[in-house]
Amino acid sequence: MNNRTSFSSILASLRTGSSSFDMSREPTGSPYITVPSSSSTPFVAPDFELDHAEFDSEASVLLISAPAAVGKSSLANQLGARSGNLVWDLSRFSVGSSFFVGALVRNFGPNGLSQVTNDLREGRATLILDAADEALSRAGASNYAASLEDLARLIAPSNAAGPAAIILGRPDTMDETDRILAALGVRTQVARVAFFSEGQARDFVRAKASDTERGGVAADELNDFLTEFFRAVGPAVGNGEWASSQSFLGYAPVLDALGTFYRDQNNPLRRLSEIRKGNSNSHVWELLAELLEAILVREAEKFGQNFGGDDERKCAFGEASYSPQAQLLLLLSDTPEDIEISPPTSQYAEDSWILEELMPRMWQWFGQHPFLKRVADEPNPLLRFAGAAFRDYSVASLLAASDLAALSRVRDYWQDPRVTPSPIFSRFCMSEVVHLSAVPIDVISMVVDSHATGFQPLAVLEIEVHDEQDNASLVECTLLENGSPVRTLTSHMRHGESLYLSRGIAQTIMDAPDVGVVVGSGAQDFVIGPEVIIRCSRLSTESTEVRVRGGVDSASEVRTDILLGSTRRVSGAGPDSLRMTVPVAAFPWQAYRILPSVDEFADADLYWAGMATRRYLKWFVRRSLLEVGGLHYPAGQMETILGKNRASAEVHEFLSEREYVYREGILLRLRLPGINGATVLSNDLQDSAYRSFLIDFIKWTRVRSLSSEAR
Known part of the structure; x- marks a missing residue:
């Protein structure tokens, strides 16, 4: 059973930052190893899940595991700023043997290394290591393991309480890190970042929505909006209770998109109601896609108003030019400043609007797009987005536009090891709104x-x-x-x-x-x-x-x-x-590698046997839909299909031997033993008759295989 603990408890377990970190840095020091300064950006502290009832105060390393795009770097910086400890952005380095010792020498010099080492072993410092996923991907498994060996030597066991190091990464990376450290004899504690509770989710959206020139939001209005949203979404992803739906409603990228939508709508509650009425039977992912589309539509309206001022025709021209499709082109271009947006055809458009004003004004406006974070000189557009929901919606929407050249570019950007996929992309691709x-x-x-x-x-x-x-x-x-x-x-x-x-x-x-x-x-x-x-x-x-x-x-x-x-x-x-x-x-x-015995059957064995049977049956079903007379197929054509491996020859031979398929003139006829064809097509392994049929088939294939090997 998982046990929750708070951010403040995790923070309290850290050692107070060493005075060594205030020493003058070497000229070769890295800006990516530093004690963060306090930030004015609102921070909503998450809870954590532990495998054990209590926090292990004797663990040398705390592993913080979190899903993609939940803000691990923000969490690392908050821990560093509040405890006074060094935060290392490992995405900026190629880790390997002696990496940590070498980095400390380059930052603080040989004397500084000695002081930091003593502080770590005597319980006066904790190293906070962010972006372990990127480090593993960039350096490879063997170099990553070598860097952990170096870390283990640096934080050699002591009687000091609290972790000497914290490492943050995705679950798969933390699993691997835990395995490597355990082999090195390092005691670890794993803490998983929990999805937000309802109260934390409301605080997160409020912080995002308040980031505006309007000077804040009305608390009652925002609470009403969130209540309506949670009421609409909860039953679609759970049973209506928060605990059953918090993996979506408490997921930071979703809440990030929701806060942006609320901030940029004049009447967000009414807009939410309109979206729900228009898609009353749609899945929650369609609702989220509609919210993101509404942000783009609102951006087009705002640009039009800015571009045209009191001239309604110029406003309409500006809004049509900065359409959601135009915004997507800019968002997903590696050089958006070079993009030329084709203006809409308008009899009212003046040459000066098109030739002199449109692109400079549009580019200036785009620089403050709500989907973007402010990243200077980043060539990969997928790394410029403020959140995974914004990025994944933009990519999925671009795919729907069937722009093959753009798809080719995005595919290359996607392969960048710094790009962390999130589950939101696959759900958008499967939504009715994106319509792929x-x-x-x-x-x-x-x-x-x-x-x-x-x-x-x-x-x-x-x-x-x-x-x-x-x-x-x-x-x-x-x-x-x-x-x-x-x-x-x-x-x-x-x-x-x-x-x-x-x-x-x-x-x-x-x-x-x-x-x-x-x-x-x-x-x-x-x-x-x-x-x-x-x-x-x-x-x-x-x-x-x-x-x-x-x-x-x-x-x-x-x-x-x-x-x-x-x-x-x-x-x-x-x-x-x-x-x-x-x-x-x-x-x-x-x-x-496994060698199954004749009488052992796993569900996977039954599944594959069922899939092979289904593939064979489909040929009969297609033909029988066009002609009356039960399940049948031309025998000569089936021989061709079997010869090209387009259906399983083993299934055919088994069915023939059992006389479930037999020849009648030029036709093959299929009659399954007490099994409904729909059961086979759905591969329903819960059906007892179908399950017995598949076990018989598997035994037949294995006996046949053993007999063949014996010969």
Whole structure:
């Protein structure tokens, strides 16, 4: 059971900052290792969840784990400013052997290193290490581990109370950090940043909404607005109680977008009511997308008013020019100052508006866009956004515009290891408001990346690859929530083309028996799990390292005919959390390979047997919809389909041997034993008759395989 503790308790556990940090710095000192100054920016302190009832005061290192985009850097700076301790922005360094000792020498000199080391060991200082995710991604697993060895030597065990170091990062990075430190004999305490309570959520939105020239907000009006929003959203993502929906309502990026919407609307409560009336049956993600769209619409209106002043025609021209689509082009351009927005056709527009005023005024106005934070000289536009919700909505909306050139640029920006995916992107892509349907295959990979960071355990991606024509395959990516489909994205791949995954995969079922899958290409590491099932013809792992994350109840499973790649290390959870069914497994995968016995059946075994049966059945269903006479298919055409591996030859032979499929003239007829066709098409493993049928099929295939090996 998780136990909550407060920010003030975490702060109280820290050691008071050392006077050594006030020493004069060396000329080679880094501005990214410093004691932060107090900030006037409002800060809403989160709570934390511990695995144990009490905080471990004897732990040498405190690991703070948090989902993507919740403000880990703000938290680190608050801890540093209030305790007087050094905060290290590890995203600015390439960590490795002797990194911490070397950095202290460069900042404080040899004498300063000695003083800081003594202060750490005698309980007068805590090092606060931010951006561990970026450090791991930039330097690679082995260099990251070497830097932790250096840290362990620096904070050698002492009798001093309180942690000598705090490390902040995403859950998968903290899992790996915990494993490395445990192997080094370092005692750790893991504290997970909790989603905001309702009171904290209200405070967060109030702080965001108050950041305005209007001089604050009316507390009663804001509370009414939030009550209405929570009432609309709560039942859609939970049972109406805060505890069941706080993974969404208490998620900082969502609240950040909500605060911006409230701040920029003249009558936000009325606008919220209008959105609800217009989409009364839509999902909560449609509501959030509508809120973000409303911010863009409001920005266009404000620019029009600024551009035109008392001239209504000029106001209308300015508003139409600075449309939401124009704003998206600027937001997602690496050089927005070079973008030329095509003005709308208007008989009233004067040449001076277009030639002299529009772009300079628009560019000046864009510099204060509510979606942006103020980052000078950042070439990647995805790193300029003020929050993940703003970024992910903008990218998803751009995809809906079918601008392939822009998509190519955004895909490259997305691969930047500094870009941290959030689950919001995948949900926007699956929303009715963004209205994506057919997408390039790269978008499917981005959705998988995003979904892997998810916070809803009952949300599952199901990816199926079907042969459609002789030269192409259809890819269907469906989001399932509580077992029910929400939306499906489709794409196409050429025969022989592989499906590429970039950073990680979690809570995903991928059925691609005739397709190769490449993971982690160009990356230092790739994360697999929890709750992953993959079936493919060839799996190539190209990242230097693969990290395995374990699930609560079941292991992830991979079934492939060929396993290859350049991965040199597999870390994280052990073989109990990842099972690989593959004929040959070379280094470093040998420990993960399994050889199932004839009488052992996991749910994953039944799932794959069901998927193969469903793929075979669909050919009969398609034909029978066009002709009467029960489930049937031309025998000659089925031979061609089986020869091209577009249906399972094993399923066909099993059904033939059991006489569930039989020939009648030129037709094959299919009659399943007491099983409804809808059960097979939905692959419902809860149906006892269907489950028995699949167990019979699995036993048949395994006995057949053993007999073949014996020969």
